[in-house]
Amino acid sequence: MAFRLKLVPTETKIDFFRWQYITFGVSVAAVILSLLSVLFIGLNFGIDFKGGTTIRTESTQVVDVGAYRGALSDLGLGDVSITEVFDPSFRPDQHVAMLRIAPQEGYEAVTPEVIAQVEAALLAVDPAITFPSVESVGPKVSNELIWKALLAVFAGSTGIWIYVWLRFEWQFAVGCVAALIHDVVVTVGVFSIFQLKFDLTIVAALLTILGYSVNDTVVIFDRLRENLQKYKQMPLRDLMNLTTNETLSRTIMTATTTFLALTALIIFGGDVIRGFVFAMLFGVVIGTYSTLYVAKNIVLMLGLDRTEKTRKERAKGDHEFANIDA
Structure with missing residues (x-):
């Protein structure tokens, strides 16, 4: 049966x-x-509805949110949201963070030059860091x-x-x-x-x-x-x-x-x-x-x-x- x-x-x-x-x-x-x-x-609202740029970072070193924020403080980006991402599927040496940057005054989105400055500043803190994805959406x-x-x-x-x-x-x-x-x-x-x-x-x-x-x-x-x-x-x-x-x-x-x-x-x-x-x-x-x-x-x-x-x-x-x- x-x-x-x-x-x-x-x-x-x-x-x-x-x-x-x-x-x-x-x-x-x-x-x-x-x-x-x-x-x-x-x-x-996420980047789709609020506008701005989201940068995903990965590194073999532990994410230091304070160090990341300190590195970006001199760029005049305003309020930058930095969030460490946890996931059971990540490797032990895989550390991921998400940076959300609002559009700068006078611009509809974060410019490529500013994104390059952000990446350079983070590389100075963590030479092993990589940037798998960058998403930008304008307010309109x-x-x-x-x-x-x-x-x-x-x-x-x-x-x-x-x-x-x-x-x-x-x-x-x-x-x-x-x-x-x-x-x-x-x-x-x-x-x-x-x-x-x-x-x-x-x-x-x-x-x-x-x-x-x-x-x-x-x-x-x-x-x-x-x-x-x-x-x-x-x-x-x-x-x-x-x-x-x-x-x-x-x-x-x-x-x-x-x-x-x-x-x-x-x-x-x-x-x-x-x-x-x-x-x-x-x-x-x-x-x-x-x-x-x-x-x-x-x-x-x-x-x-x-x-x-x-x-x-x-x-x-x-x-x-x-x-x-x-």
């Missing part, structure tokens, strides 16, 4: 609405806190990237809303999009509260989270639509609980396997993609939570028209997209 891994029992009877007002209140509070954090604390480009990033997230959310609305009823679309907004806002809020670097890779992670979350939600909504026809007299709350329990094994298995893969990436993937992977890890957790406790709660609050007339209309095919497989 083949071995089958089960993370949850085949049949569960969990009441997901037992603490519905508490869980929904926690979600609302998290969204409000995230918005306030972004408004008053702000985001730690960074402002355009911010608006394009917002547009990308908005367009993704709008497209998902239209898709769910066409496949299901409008209440499902509202619940799904509310869950997506919840996931994105809370993830951005975490980056704001902990001042983690926010760049274009994080925007890519947010768009990936949208896709992951909507996939999980649509699976439950699709089963719910089937059960609406199967259990015509069952109260909507009980029907939603039954549906969520029926799909719980799939939800937990998907979240667990994704989480394990991302955990391996955050440990061994290197510092370059660590921010992206962290956003994805948090997105998997918050996306699973919103699927179980946000999307369907909103559908229950809005209610569904389960009259015989509505079912007959659906049977005649008045909703031409309703029976299209995803």
Whole structure:
């Protein structure tokens, strides 16, 4: 007999609405806190959005941030951010640092001459130092990237809303999009509260989270639509609980396997993609939570028209997209 891994029992009877007002209140509070954090604390924009130049250094000698800063103090660069990078995949003699330099007054980016002066100053401190990468972004480009990033997230959310609305009823679309907004806002809020670097890779992670979350939600909504026809007299709350329990094994298995893969990436993937992977890890957790406790709660609050007339209309095919497989 083949071995089958089960993370949850085949049949569960969990009441997901037992603490519905508490869980929904926690979600609302998290969204409000995230918005306030972004408004008053702000985001730690990376070079993509803030503009300036980032220089990555590597050396066989231990990074001395104080010595680096002292070497650059006479160049008149203003506030220079120097951060040592740690990664389990680095060799014992591989020491990495990231220098972030804001554009100089009167220039859109750090000039090649200034970059050459920075490299020469650091070489005087550590002759073994190398500069594997130098990235520069001007303020005009960074402002355009911010608006394009917002547009990308908005367009993704709008497209998902239209898709769910066409496949299901409008209440499902509202619940799904509310869950997506919840996931994105809370993830951005975490980056704001902990001042983690926010760049274009994080925007890519947010768009990936949208896709992951909507996939999980649509699976439950699709089963719910089937059960609406199967259990015509069952109260909507009980029907939603039954549906969520029926799909719980799939939800937990998907979240667990994704989480394990991302955990391996955050440990061994290197510092370059660590921010992206962290956003994805948090997105998997918050996306699973919103699927179980946000999307369907909103559908229950809005209610569904389960009259015989509505079912007959659906049977005649008045909703031409309703029976299209995803």
